Amino acid sequence: MAPITSPSKVLVSGANGYIAAWVIKSILDRGHRVIGTVRSPSKGEYLLKQFGEKFSYIVVEDIAKVRYTSITMTGLRLSIIISQGRSTRPSSLV
Numbered sequence: 001m002a003p004i005t006s007p008s009k010v011l012v013s014g015a016n017g018y019i020a021a022w023v024i025k026s027i028l029d030r031g032h033r034v035i036g037t038v039r040s041p042s043k044g045e046y047l048l049k050q051f052g053e054k055f056s057y058i059v060v061e062d063i064a065k066v067r068y069t070s071i072t073m074t075g076l077r078l079s080i081i082i083s084q085g086r087s088t089r090p091s092s093l094v
Helices: 018-029 041-051
Strands: 009-012 033-038 055-059 076-080
Touching (some): 033 041, 041 055
Parallel strands (some): 009 033, 009 076, 033 055
């Protein structure tokens, strides 16, 4: 697989989770754009304030009921699916 060149667009599911927050930060630090899936607009807006203009979000109330083909994939170079049981954030990040 060819390396992902910057700037690329990357989808990260479960964007407001602990692991996803660190993954998103790492991707953004490398000059890419991130689209995150979140369960509510308020969580998305919170992350948008934390990560800035290179982050955007899509509200997906139940990821198990979504077919990824229904999410706009135009221009995506990578999709990272992250699932976890609880959402705890490191205070130094978000």
